[in-house]
Amino acid sequence: MSAPSAIRATGLTKLYGKLLAVDHVDMDVRAGTIFGLLGPNGAGKTTIIKLLTGLSDLSDGQASVAGYDVVRQPMQVKQRIGWVAAEVILDDDLSGWENLWLQAKLQRLGDWKPRAEELLRYFSLTDRREDKVKTYSTGMRKKLEIALALLHQPEVIFMDEPTIGLDASTRRSLWELITGVNREFGVTVLLTSHYIEEADALCHNISIIDQGRFIATGTPSELKGRVRSDFIELEASDGVTEELLRSVPGVAEVRTQGKAWILKVANSEETLPHLFRALGPERIRRLNVEKPSLESAFLEMTGKKIDQAGSDVHDYRKFYLNVRRSRQ
Amino acid sequence: MSAEVAHVPTVARPAAEHAWVPQGSQFYGLYAREVIKTFRNPWVLVITLVQPFMWLAFFGSSFDAVPVAQLDTLLHAPPGTGYLSFLLPGVLATSMLSIGMFGSMSTIQDKRFGFMKRILLTPTTKATVYLTKALGSATRGFVQIPVMIAAAYVFGVRFAGDPIMWLGWILGLLFLGLGFSAFFLALTASSTDWQTPGVISNFITMPLMFASGALFPSSNYPSWMQVIANWNPVGYASLFGRDILVNGQVHWLYLGYLAVFAAVMLVAGTLVASRYLKVE
Known part of the structure; x- marks a missing residue:
């Protein structure tokens, strides 16, 4: 069941x-x-x-x-439900304890103090409970936010x-x-x-x-497990061409990424000996085998890498902006 | 870690909550938050107190050189009233006009920092949020009242009337402040722009201040301005206070008008905010 x-x-x-x-x-x-x-x-x-x-x-x-x-x-x-925000949302003018107190009021909790004290202990925040949240480090703020989210069980x-x-x-x-x-x-x-x-x-x-x-x-x-292929990342000397790599048995797809070649292969263990034979060891500078991972699963299923298009950069900027705004 | 967790006490979940139940606990929490934050920020407090004081000092003194008899004619006041005595009830009434700006700004701050999400992800209604903001900002404005009265006394103003009347006057100012604060917050319920409260404050303060009789007697106004003044709660609060402090007479009906004004604004504002208060 x-x-x-x-x-x-x-x-x-x-x-x-x-x-x-x-x-x-x-x-x-x-x-x-x-x-x-x-x-x-x-x-x-x-x-x-x-x-x-x-x-x-x-x-x-x-x-x-x-x-x-x-x-x-x-x-x-x-x-x-409890909620932990990406930007760490707390009232910076209030102390850690006051933030818990407000959460208890908003959740209409009766006897919340013993639980709040234990949560602070669990998250190692007891020493700082009377300090204003604006003096907390980002990690401490995150912990306090999780404590708030857990207060009402x-x-x-x-x-x-x-x-x-x-x-x-x-x-x-x-x-x-x-x-x-x-x-x-x-x-x-x-x-x-x-x-x-x-x-x-x-x-x-x-x-x-x-x-x-x-x-x-x-x-x-x-x-x-849904990803069938391995990826071989290869840096080779200049003489190596796409045709040559395609001719290696087991290679399904050839792409370039910067100076390196990315080979999609059904099974790297079977393909590697063929690859060595076709190129010869002197033409291989660096070799890296990527076994199935969530990364390659995402790549396979959506056709793109998850951190494409500079989305991370944008998000960080937003994040720090929020932290700065809330700490001013 | 797990050994410690075993000791984390449990809390009892309150009975099921419905959206329309009055929210005592949430109301207390959010209102207390507003008050705590106000009094932790000394500068806001200082400026709140200094501003009406400066009104008295600068504006009140601007007729100092005018011969008393001439001034009494202009103000339609009993001989020897002086402009300061005339002005005090008006300035206090006027300062209630823009106190909604505090609550409005703190609401926009909560929206922009995401704290509104934190509040509304608990069983707290938008109506409760709105009412605590309105009451919170009115409270902040009320701090001006005792300070102004004391300052006026220091400037030499002496009050007619009796303590019951004075209490009635202060109650009238509270109604006025609450009403305008409710009105202001309802106007800005859906806004997330920092500039909105300032713009709206200027927009409503100017006409309502001058078309009220707060600064000059409304009997000198042209008829169209008198029409506004006849409905303007700022005018009623000024007149109510002036009759008490200058003439020692009281018109309780004016207080009733101010109470109705506050009640109507709060009810209408609650309805507006429950529907239009934005989360972010």
């Missing part, structure tokens, strides 16, 4: 004027799991969160969260790009926190990300989303 659904949506659709931001999406997220929406910026990930949390009206379709209908019972839904937490703008080590410790929160508090997590390794490391299930549509859904290993 499988766990009940924490989030269920059928035909979820959002139109902004003529723009179809979310296009008839079906979702079923089992309670107690971490579910990832993986896709480039502008794919519709944040819009899906807005629809599921009742911030934005559905254009079509149905959705329920924690067993309540998003359209007809928004207040019941909001009592049962939600059944589902929405995390929009939880690690965007964080440095590598903070990101890793946040990953541990998210898995810990999911496992130890038993809360369902829906997160969005455009970091493939993040989705791979955290999520039980992933939907790959592009232009408002779900391209594929499955566990990370299922999605990787």
